[in-house]
Amino acid sequence: MNENYKTIKELADELGVSKQTIRNKIDKDFREKFVQTIKIKGNNTLVINNAGYSLLKKTLQNDTAQTAKTLQNDTAQTAKTLQNDTAQTAKTLQNDTAQTAKTLQNDTAQTKLICFLEEQLDKKEQQLSVKDKQLENKDTQISQMQNLLDQQQRLALQDKKLLEEYKAENDSLKALKMPSQETEFKHLDNQYKDEVNALKEKLENLQEQIKVQKRIEEQEKPRKWWGLWRK
Structure with a gap:
């Protein structure tokens, strides 16, 4: 080069x-x-x-x-x-420390309040759980009573059919002029009707008592304001 x-x-x-x-x-x-x-x-x-x-x-x-x-x-x-940044940072840290101490103090008081409220809510939830179980038992009893009523109604229909048969037979006996047996059939018919009516009345009273008890429990059931507060 x-x-x-x-x-x-x-x-x-x-x-x-x-x-x-x-x-x-x-x-x-x-x-x-x-x-x-x-x-x-x-x-x-x-x-x-x-x-x-x-x-x-x-x-x-x-x-x-x-x-x-x-x-x-x-x-x-x-x-x-x-x-400059160091000085500003030191000042900011000092302010943040004071603010943090104040915040922690407030948070401690708030935490205690929250714990207390949560304990109260837990107690209410336990009470509600007991009430719910009681309502379930009531519903079960109502269902059982309804089944009994259905069975009773079926029996009543069967008995009605028997009564009709008895009446038909009674009519036949009337044709034979047998007043004593006709009187006996009427007595049995009235006695059976009285028993059925008494049982129905008892069942209706029991259902009404259950409904009243359920309404009282619903009124006593506290509003779940805590559900919104937790969110």
Whole structure:
């Protein structure tokens, strides 16, 4: 290589920068004045003469000095900013500590209140659970009574059919002029009707008592305001 010219790589190695940095410094005016193209090993290669080398070196030195100055200013500014930030942070931490202490005190009182309310709610839930079981038992009793009533109604229908048969037979006996047996059939019919009516009345009274008890329990059942509060 001619010592009056240097390639971009040679310049980058000597000046301690990258080839891209060298290329970034080569503008159109610089290229016209200091750059030539020569053949090196059969390839066209850009080379820079000594004047261009000196200009690039000076430019890079100025850039380095400017960068160092900028870094120095930035460092001073950063140190000042850090100092201010440290003071502000210390003040903020002091305020936060006082606020945290106050908040913890309030939270402690609130936590005690919450624990008390939760205990009361648990007790209410247990009471409601007992009431629910009682209602389930009442419902079961009502269902059983309903089944008994259905059975009774079926028996009543069967007995009605028997009575009709008895009446038919009684009518036949009337034709035979047997007043004593007709009287006996009427007595049995009235006695059976009285028993059925008494049983129905007893069943209706029991159902009414159950309904009254259920309404009383529903009125005593507390409103679940705590459900909304928990959310």
